[in-house]
Amino acid sequence: MASGVNAIRERLQYSFGYLQGRSFALPRSLSEFYGALVAKVTSWVALPLPLLSFLALPLYGGSTATVNLVFFYLTWSALVISHDRLTLELYGTLLIRLFCFLLPALGFLAFDIAVPKVSKTVKARGERQLPTRHGRDKLLAIVAVAVCNVLLGVLIQAGLELLFTRILHLKSLLKVTTVVPLPWSIAMSLIQGLAIRGSLHYAVHRFVLHTNPSILRTWHLDWQHSVEHPFSLVAAYDHPVNYLLADWVPTFLPAVLFRWHVLTWFLFLSIASLEELFVFSGYSVLPSAIILPGMARRTEAHFDSVRKGDKAGNFGHLGLLDFLLGTTCSNESTIVDDVQDEAQQRQLQERVEAAVQAALASIEDKKSNNKVEDTKEEDTNEDNMPAGEDDQHQTGEVDDNDGSEEGEPADRRPTAPRRSGRRKGAKG
Known part of the structure; x- marks a missing residue:
């Protein structure tokens, strides 16, 4: 019982001494109070600025997520070290x-x-x-x-x-x-x-x-x-x-x-x-x-x-x-x-069907691109043919010009017609 009372008394004495020591840090005049208040307010105002700069970095910095995380870690470490x-x-x-x-x-x-x-x-x-x-x-x-x-x-x-x-x-x-x-x-x-x-x-x-x-x-x-x-x-x-x-x-x-x-x-x-x-x-x-x-x-x-x-x-x-x-x-x-x-x-079912249709359309686009590349290869081969055969193929190209000045396809439309047109010219 006595030991418990002594422990409580020592605890109270320690707390009283601690509070008494803390009281010496309190301002004792109006000027000291004003200086402490300005210092504390300045500290509080400056505190969120590093965090705000971290939030703005992905918008204006153009850096990667890894760089942002490293920057945030460094900023947070600096805040913990420099502030209470x-x-x-x-x-x-x-x-x-x-x-x-x-x-x-x-x-x-x-x-x-x-x-x-x-x-x-x-x-x-x-x-x-x-x-x-x-x-x-x-x-x-x-x-x-x-x-x-x-x-x-x-x-x-x-x-x-x-x-x-x-x-x-x-x-x-x-x-x-x-x-x-x-x-x-x-x-x-x-x-x-x-x-x-x-x-x-x-x-x-x-x-x-x-x-x-x-x-x-x-x-x-x-x-x-x-x-x-x-x-x-x-x-x-x-x-x-x-x-x-x-x-x-x-x-x-x-x-x-x-x-x-x-x-x-x-x-x-x-x-x-x-x-x-x-x-x-x-x-x-x-x-x-x-x-x-x-x-x-x-x-x-x-x-x-x-x-x-x-x-x-x-x-x-x-x-x-x-x-x-x-x-x-x-x-x-x-x-x-x-x-x-x-x-x-x-409408989840319709979204699934739309995704399937989009995938099929992507496959068709790839096929069309492959056909365009094949057409370009045929044009190259025709340019290397003898003059007589080249005249015959030029006749076929006139039939397939489609009204454009340079014969360049718009939206890849003339892929199939150009191939069929040239075949007719070759037969002529």
């Missing part, structure tokens, strides 16, 4: 949330407000789905809550990293190393992350926010489901506790469980952010032909079922768990139906 690793993780997380979700969602909302006549033509349900129907005060509240929830998730991630690394002196939650993970490792991590995220979100959304009566369920109905038809910002519009439980925790937990490399986390967070952006957008024109339209349609059906007082359904992101567990909304297609409909719309 916690800064890289948090700054990258904030940038992804801003550029993959928050700023595009605000842009979509501005588009819906500025040109509603154009916007309703690309909305799945037309004018009924315009955000302007909620009024200015409601829209401002949605924007404020969504922005705060997104920033809250980043701040909690920063707080956990500081707790583990600076106070508890443990390993960081995510790996930030110069070693870049292999593509196969990234792919497997993404599959694991998507499976865990989808399962956790389904469980929390169904049993905590809808099925079992609780204060969380009341908050969810009063906040997110106060919106009749979803638009992109509604994905982050909920009570902060509900948002953290249903969205932030399922997204961040897989990265912590498997201690992903920070680049894997960035890619996974980009996929999750873009999914929220498009699935809740309400637009009928989406960048995917199978997955995203079905997810968006099932999300709208979920809002309809809650608004009409029917039995709620469609609790998951993809719709696979709803299909397996029988919680798909009534009269709503499942993910299996979406795949079958897409296969019919694309």
Whole structure:
């Protein structure tokens, strides 16, 4: 017992001394604070520039994929060596949330407000789905809550990293190393992350926010489901506790469980952010032909079922768990139906037949090219014939001139007629 108390006391003393030493690095005057702030802002502004140059290199550099990968590895190594690793993780997380979700969602909302006549033509349900129907005060509240929830998730991630690394002196939650993970490792991590995220979100959304009566369920109905038809910002519009439980925790937990490399986390967070952006957008024109339209349609059906007082359904992101567990909304297609409909719309059988016809046409073109080469060889042989026979063949060529000045075939048309014409001239 005494040894345990001594260990705790030593730990507290060490932490107090560590914090006291860190406090000496804090600015003690306004000028020092201004200098530290300018240095930090300059560092943050310069941080994404190498990554942006890497993205622009394939467009303007004309280099190969191998050169791009080598350049990215060198750039990433330089970033890790020259910057604080916690800064890289948090700054990258904030940038992804801003550029993959928050700023595009605000842009979509501005588009819906500025040109509603154009916007309703690309909305799945037309004018009924315009955000302007909620009024200015409601829209401002949605924007404020969504922005705060997104920033809250980043701040909690920063707080956990500081707790583990600076106070508890443990390993960081995510790996930030110069070693870049292999593509196969990234792919497997993404599959694991998507499976865990989808399962956790389904469980929390169904049993905590809808099925079992609780204060969380009341908050969810009063906040997110106060919106009749979803638009992109509604994905982050909920009570902060509900948002953290249903969205932030399922997204961040897989990265912590498997201690992903920070680049894997960035890619996974980009996929999750873009999914929220498009699935809740309400637009009928989406960048995917199978997955995203079905997810968006099932999300709208979920809002309809809650608004009409029917039995709620469609609790998951993809719709696979709803299909397996029988919680798909009534009269709503499942993910299996979406795949079958897409296969019919694309008319796969006709595409196969078209590919076969294209292959046969390519074979015919090769045969025609061979005939043209044979014709050229015959012309060469005729030029080497004696004068008498050459006059007879010239008579045959006049019959086959086809009206062109130099006798050069257009689109390889005269291949067969020229051969037959010369044979007649030879007989004459």
